[in-house]
Amino acid sequence: MRDAYYQQVVQAVTAQNEARVEAEEEPIIIDDAFKAQWYEEFPLGYVEHRLSWQPGGEFNDWVSKHNSIIKINDILFMHAGLGPELLALSSQEINDKIRTEILGDIDFDNNLGEAETGPLWYRGLAMNSQSDEAPHLANLLDT
Numbered sequence: 342m343r344d345a346y347y348q349q350v351v352q353a354v355t356a357q358n359e360a361r362v363e364a365e366e367e368p369i370i371i372d373d374a375f376k377a378q379w380y381e382e383f384p385l386g387y388v389e390h391r392l393s394w395q396p397g398g399e400f401n402d403w404v405s406k407h408n409s410i411i412k413i414n415d416i417l418f419m420h421a422g423l424g425p426e427l428l429a430l431s432s433q434e435i436n437d438k439i440r441t442e443i444l445g446d447i448d449f450d451n452n453l454g455e456a457e458t459g460p461l462w463y464r465g466l467a468m469n470s471q472s473d474e475a476p477h478l479a480n481l482l483d484t
Contacts, residue, residue: 342388347379396445408432409439410460422466424458425477428484435460 351371358368369375393400410419410432417432427435435453439461442454453459466474 343385346388401443405440405443408436410435419460421461422463423460423481424463424465426458428480
């Protein structure tokens with residue numbers, strides 16, 4: 342699958358190169374170094390992973406049927422955490438937005454599913470210093 346995807350990339354770059362030459366721009370050289378760099382950036386499993394997350398894919402189907410954030414009793418469950426910007430949203434709003442994105446309606450200017458502050462990726466509470474995160478944690482617990 343990765344090899345087939347690479348061939349599509351080569352075709353796309355070749356077409357871009359024709360436009361670049363017409364615009365008197367330097368074409369992208371498609372050589373062994375280009376291929377090696379591309380294969381390093383897109384390791385084995387990358388294409389399959391992306392396909393699994395597309396609408397109709399195995400991961401997409403499962404994740405789209407579940408909430409990304411859920412509160413059970415006094416415990417809030419999610420994959421990562423919530424950044425300060427999201428405290429104004431309800432868990433239902435967050436779940437609805439991520440579910441909509443997972444099913445293919447992505448707002449590329451405001452993609453919550455891939456946002457570093459969203460419930461799938463926020464690592465501030467684990468990675469930042471306690472003093473930096475203490476005010477946010479207090480607000481999160483109050484919310």
